[in-house]
Amino acid sequence: MGKKTKLIKKTSKAFLLTGFVLTVLSSIALYFYTKNLLRDQAEESLYSTEARVVNALKNDKVVFSLPPVTEIKTVKKIRPEILKDTIIYDPSQDEMEGFRELTTYEEINGQTYQITVRNLVVESGDILVAIVISYISIFVLAFLFLFFFNTTRNIKLWAPFFKNLEQMKRFSLSSNEELQLVDSDVLEFSELKDEILLLTSKVRNDYDSLKQFTEDVSHEMQTPLAIIQAKIDNIINEHTINDKQFEQVSSIQKDIQRLKHLNQRITILTKIDNNQFIRVEAVNITKLLEEKIENFKELEINYISLHSKNDLIVSMDIYLADILINNLISNAVKHNIEKQGITIKAENSTLIISNYGQKALQHPEKLFLRFYKEASSVQSTGLGLAIVKKICDLYAFRISYRFEDSLHIFEVDFSENKS
Amino acid sequence: MKYLIAEDEIDLQQSIVTYLQRDGNLCEVASNFNEASEKVAIYDYDVIILDINLISGSGLDILKSLKKEKKEVGVIIISANNSLTDKLEGLDLGADDYITKPFHLAELNARINAVLRRGKYGGDELIEFNEIKIDTRSRTAYIDGKAMALTKKEYDLLVFFVSNKGRVLSKEIIAEHLWGDDSDLLDNFDFIYVHINNLRKKLTTEGAKYIKTAYGSGYKFIED
Numbered sequence: 206m207g208k209k210t211k212l213i214k215k216t217s218k219a220f221l222l223t224g225f226v227l228t229v230l231s232s233i234a235l236y237f238y239t240k241n242l243l244r245d246q247a248e249e250s251l252y253s254t255e256a257r258v259v260n261a262l263k264n265d266k267v268v269f270s271l272p273p274v275t276e277i278k279t280v281k282k283i284r285p286e287i288l289k290d291t292i293i294y295d296p297s298q299d300e301m302e303g304f305r306e307l308t309t310y311e312e313i314n315g316q317t318y319q320i321t322v323r324n325l326v327v328e329s330g331d332i333l334v335a336i337v338i339s340y341i342s343i344f345v346l347a348f349l350f351l352f353f354f355n356t357t358r359n360i361k362l363w364a365p366f367f368k369n370l371e372q373m374k375r376f377s378l379s380s381n382e383e384l385q386l387v388d389s390d391v392l393e394f395s396e397l398k399d400e401i402l403l404l405t406s407k408v409r410n411d412y413d414s415l416k417q418f419t420e421d422v423s424h425e426m427q428t429p430l431a432i433i434q435a436k437i438d439n440i441i442n443e444h445t446i447n448d449k450q451f452e453q454v455s456s457i458q459k460d461i462q463r464l465k466h467l468n469q470r471i472t473i474l475t476k477i478d479n480n481q482f483i484r485v486e487a488v489n490i491t492k493l494l495e496e497k498i499e500n501f502k503e504l505e506i507n508y509i510s511l512h513s514k515n516d517l518i519v520s521m522d523i524y525l526a527d528i529l530i531n532n533l534i535s536n537a538v539k540h541n542i543e544k545q546g547i548t549i550k551a552e553n554s555t556l557i558i559s560n561y562g563q564k565a566l567q568h569p570e571k572l573f574l575r576f577y578k579e580a581s582s583v584q585s586t587g588l589g590l591a592i593v594k595k596i597c598d599l600y601a602f603r604i605s606y607r608f609e610d611s612l613h614i615f616e617v618d619f620s621e622n623k624s
Numbered sequence: 625m626k627y628l629i630a631e632d633e634i635d636l637q638q639s640i641v642t643y644l645q646r647d648g649n650l651c652e653v654a655s656n657f658n659e660a661s662e663k664v665a666i667y668d669y670d671v672i673i674l675d676i677n678l679i680s681g682s683g684l685d686i687l688k689s690l691k692k693e694k695k696e697v698g699v700i701i702i703s704a705n706n707s708l709t710d711k712l713e714g715l716d717l718g719a720d721d722y723i724t725k726p727f728h729l730a731e732l733n734a735r736i737n738a739v740l741r742r743g744k745y746g747g748d749e750l751i752e753f754n755e756i757k758i759d760t761r762s763r764t765a766y767i768d769g770k771a772m773a774l775t776k777k778e779y780d781l782l783v784f785f786v787s788n789k790g791r792v793l794s795k796e797i798i799a800e801h802l803w804g805d806d807s808d809l810l811d812n813f814d815f816i817y818v819h820i821n822n823l824r825k826k827l828t829t830e831g832a833k834y835i836k837t838a839y840g841s842g843y844k845f846i847e848d
Contacts (some may be wrong), residue, residue: 277776427704428633431725435639438729441842443642451839455794458728462800462807465726482710503777504803505815535806583709619638 209584210409212363216357224348228341236337243333244305247324251307254322262313262320273304276321283310283317290326302326365389369398376405378412420475423468430468434461451568463586470588473528474575477595482522490517490619491551493530498549506538509547517551519619521600533615539585540613546600554620565608572606625670626650626738630660630686631702632679640673643729644736645791657681664690671698671736674719676710684717691718698739700732728797737787753786754847756831767831770813777802778823785835785845792838793845 210218227599258275270276273293284310295302304323311318365387372384375565384405386398437454446454491513498509519526537547537560545561571577572595576587597604604619629646631637632655641651652667654660657680659707664686672690674683687699700721701714711722720739723732741749741760751758757766765772765782774782784801785793795813802819820843824832838844 239821371641424704427725431704431727432633432639434726435636435643435729438797439639439642441758441794441839444647446839448840451792451794451842455796455841458796461726462796466805504806519830531806562775 213356213359216359217352220352220355224352225602228344228348230343232337232341233547234342236333239333239336247305247326248307250323251288251305251324255307255309257322258322259309259311259313259322259495262311262318265314273323275323276319278321280317280319283312291323291519292596293323303330350542351600362391365391366397369401370543373401373405378409410445416475416478417469423471423475430461430464434458437461467586467588470586470592473486473592474595475587475590476477477525477599482525482599484522484524485520486523487520488523488526489519490519490526490556492516493526494549494551497530497534501534501538508541508544509538509549511536511549511551513551515552517554517556517619519554519594519600519602525596527592529617530556532593536585536589536593537613537615540580554618556617556619557614559612559614561611562608562613563611566606569606569608573604626668627650627736627757628652628654628660628663628667628669628672629682630654630663630672630678631675632656632677633675640732643733645793647719655679657683657686660686661689664695665693668695669697671700671739672733673700673702673736675699676705676714684714687714687717687719696737698742700739702727728800730784730791730797731795731801733791734784734787734801737778738783751783751786753789756782756786756827757848758783758786767827772826774823774826777819778826781819781823782827785843789845789847791844792842794842798843799803 207461254275258277262277270278273295286307288305288307291304291305291306294300295453303326305326306321306323308319308321311320366389369386372386377383384402386401388398389395423573435457436606440454441451491511494511494513498511501507510584534547534549537558540562541547541560542563547558547560549559550557566572566579566581568577572579573590575591578585578587594604596602597617600619605618607614607616626645627649629637629640629644629651629655631640634655637653637655641653644651645785652663652669656664658680658736660674660678660683661681672686674686676683678686683701687701688834690697690699699719700723700724701719702709703714703791714722721735721744723735725842737751741751749759749761752762755768757769758764759766760783763779765774765779780802782796784798795816798816799807799813807813824835827835833848834845836844836846
């Protein structure tokens with residue numbers, strides 16, 4: 206489908222177009238019809254005048270020529286009658302005028318007469334114009350009235366539809382706000398409303414049960430994982446195994462840790478979805494960053510530098526603030542393959558974290574999606590940035606990613622939430 | 625020491641018992657809420673390892689009744705739920721520690737020891753292992769009566785080793801203990817060597833012999 210037009214505009218447009226075409230066509234038809242009618246009338250009157258002249262001549266009455274209306278001449282021979290339009294100088298008006306002219310030849314009392322009768326055409330032309338103009342104006346007026354009547358009526362009629370449409374646009378699975386749909390006395394609209402309600406409640410139920418399912422699965426997985434973990438710990442200690450077996454068993458432990466982290470992150474995502482972080486306090490992001498950087502130093506990650514002229518303070522849940530910062534820095538650390546410096550800038554209301562990268566991401570638009578991984582070499586759950594995005598969405602912070610001068614740059618704009 | 629392990633997953637419960645018994649501890653078990661409530665009411669323990677989600681009841685209720693009766697017992701909560709509120713609730717109710725599934729038995733053991741050391745429950749704030757002495761209150765370790773200049777991580781590492789003496793500790797377990805969740809940022813655990821080597825140096829030739837390599841890539845703190 207191409208260009209989208211608004212419903213009211215579309216119906217109005219169709220209405221106006223039909224009206225225009227109708228007006229033009231009917232005006233043309235009316236014009237020709239009236240013109241013919243007038244011509245017929247004029248001709249009839251010409252013939253009747255001619256008949257009267259002939260009658261008068263027959264009765265030997267004196268008939269004057271009255272140019273240009275009637276002219277009587279005696280001629281030698283009879284010719285067929287001529288009916289034509291002609292232009293003659295009218296001395297009374299002192300201008301050239303159009304006439305309808307009938308010329309007949311009659312033999313009366315042994316004399317051959319050429320009788321010419323004329324009718325001023327202007328007269329009938331004026332009438333014609335008057336008729337067509339008044340017709341058009343009446344038609345246009347009636348049409349305009351109909352148009353406005355129709356449009357307002359349409360707007361009123363469709364109002365429930367538009368209102369419900371607006372509501373649907375605002376529909377969000379993550380908010381528990383019910384749709385406030387308006388009912389209508391139009392059967393179809395009423396049905397539509399019921400269907401929307403049915404559909405949205407079904408979607409919401411499905412979403413909730415899916416969420417619950419995810420939560421349950423990740424929760425239920427913890428116990429079997431704990432059992433595997435504990436058994437491995439005992440295998441290492443209770444039995445004599447060889448080095449290779451130990452290595453394999455240790456690697457299983459690593460995988461268990463991965464699953465554990467995955468579960469933790471899924472749980473965090475679900476909790477944010479469930480609005481379980483409602484505590485809001487003024488969090489000093491700069492201070493938090495300093496602590497994080499100190500922690501990372503213990504992991505031999507000592508290439509992070511922080512620039513902060515003034516403390517960045519944001520109103521949010523401190524636990525989520527911690528996750529937000531941790532995930533962003535972790536992401537930078539994990540993808541900082543060359544071990545070049547990571548620069549963090551926290552000022553006013555923005556936080557910028559940048560790390561070196563050889564090339565731009567292939568699909569930056571997918572960056573914040575769950576389980577999206579650009580590089581398989583890096584061990585990650587694929588949820589870290591999804592959580593970051595979720596936290597930003599929760600507080601209406603704006604997060605953006607760009608690649609500039611061989612740097613992956615993440616920017617979080619906390620404004621409007623700055624306390 | 626006498627422990628009660630209240631855990632309804634028998635496999636996990638038995639694994640914990642096996643691990644803890646090695647140090648000559650007495651381990652009793654409870655596999656559901658009623659059994660746990662009964663045992664807690666009748667017997668005295670040094671430490672109770674308490675699963676929150678017991679069949680037919682919540683471990684938190686047992687914790688409440690324990691505190692009501694003012695029993696002198698250390699409580700470590702095990703939970704499948706890594707939620708902060710659960711954790712805070714448990715600690716508010718008087719639990720001494722909180723550990724989330726899945727966990728390493730070495731980690732659990734270290735936490736039990738830490739709880740015991742806090743003194744209240746018959747433990748000692750001083751850990752002794754031959755010529756090594758660790759004062760957990762001032763967080764200082766002594767070798768042959770001389771204080772060692774340990775970094776925070778080296779101190780934690782030493783306490784972890786001593787708490788889990790005789791057990792094999794993989795680098796993963798050590799990293800997890802020292803750095804928690806941040807340890808998954810590491811591509812490899814090579815730099816744990818550095819920490820362990822530093823610790824060995826500071827333990828002098830006398831103490832260093834206790835840290836032994838096990839299975840090529842793991843470690844074991846053991847008397848010869």
